[in-house]
Amino acid sequence: MRFDSIRIDHRAIFEMVDSRSSVLDLGCGSGDLLYLLIKEKQVRGQGIDIDEEAIYRSVEKGLNALHGDIDSGLSEYRDGSFDYVILNQSLQQVRHLETVLRDALRVGRKVIVGFPNFAYYKARLQLFAGGRAPVTPSLPYTWHESPNVHFFSIRDFLGYCRSQGIRVERALYLGNNRRVTVFPNLFATSAVILVSR
């Protein structure tokens, strides 16, 4: 497998993580990202996922994976237990977003958040012209089956960080298998943002 065939959000996160660091992946899915980081960057990794099948897949890859929800999974970790806490495509699905983000910033020295951009121009068009809840590559669910409970844009998230005194260290904006550099809140389908306290 070639590196550029890996999911673009995984590549973005890969760029942000230092070699030989420790990583907690909240919502690790089948463990592809952790596997990549362990293999290529020799990180020490721990995954958490609520889905049983995800645990089997992760353990099959030789990863440490915990079956449980993110909302209650962080409390036992001491402050600064990990160099990075990753919340990729999972923060918009947790009920208590602010608590999780605050706890992630406590447990990890840095936090990487990957999320779908609700203000992507096609989403705006569907809502504005079509009058319907948007369905886009990064927001692929119809309104009645979506696991997402929070809908926010890149500008929303950056504004939230500013209001909470959370430092944005780096931000990568992603389109359909490419980086987006101009007007990301309009043209990016998703974002990967590195933040710290």
Added chain:
Amino acid sequence: MEKKGVLKAGAGSMEAVKTQYFTFGDLATGGLVLDSGEKIAPVTIAYETYGALNSEKSNAVLILHALSGDAHAAGSHAQEQSPGWWDAMIGPGKAFDTGKYFVICSNVLGGCGGSTGPSSINPKTSRAYALDFPLITINDMTRCQKKLIEHLGIEKLVSVAGGSMGGMQVLSWLAMYPSSIKSAIPIATSMKHSPQQIAFNEVGRQAIISDPHWKSGNYYGSALPAKGLAVARMIGHITYMSDTSMNEKFGRQKKNTTEPFKFTSDFEVEGYLRYRGDNFVKRFDANSYLYITKAMDNFDLLEGKGPEGLFRGTDARVLVIAFKSDWLYPAYQSKDIVKACKRAGVQVSYCEINSTYGHDAFLLETEEETRLISHFLKKAFYDYEVTGRYEV
């Protein structure tokens, strides 16, 4: 003086396995000093092995049995049909692959499957110990297993694994001998019994003790406290199942009974429990039941050390497994083990398998367990780094 056990494995295709015996500590050298401060000498431990020990002696896995289990975990004895209690998990190509690993299972101290227990002969009196047998603990059981492992020349085990009380022994290994194991697999277990768990065990014990044949434990050579032990087992079986699994297995199905009497076993479930209870009496010693359930109730991994100190400095990897419908050893108890691992910085995986079988699930959900355990063991054994998939 230590009796030399036969180290030949040779289970191969798992035909005709044999129980072996390891005896240590004679009266002169003092024997085994227990947690209670008392001594037992000599101590015999019954064990079976499957697969072959490699020349580095680095491929051994120790399996630990539950309350009513024994050393016969897999394969079949000659002249016997019934396979071992975890046969679906141990064998060539199975979760504990005997093509790769040398699998050991021993009967616990205090048991009645060939290891020294209350039904063994007390060398001081030449009669069965009965209640002269000292109180034992889960850690005492583990100490005997450690002796057996040393006797087999094994310094480090690939893994220790077991469900229920077997899981308690796994935790005991993790706490007492962390440097002797590469990994640990506690299944459907707890760091300590809850009042509910103690309560069920106490009802079982009282059933035995109230049986007039029990005679303060001195029933050897005369009528056994069969009714009491059977009732204890019946209670056990209720707690091992779930509401759903009982419904599925029995419903309100009635048996065809012709006995014209009140309080016969009309329902399928009643017949099942009686059958299980009566069968148990044929193979299990009532005093062993008392001693072992007490050891389980007294087990408290956190005793004497705060939760902060537990597992600290352990580099063994841990795989914790729980089952959704298990109300006897509820998943929260497994999560407490996970929390302790997290606090100690131990590498841990956890899965709560979706099962309707209740506590029995650890013996029945072998497909899911195999998926987890086979890969987890491979990682522990080969210690492989995830390698060579991407060209960066």
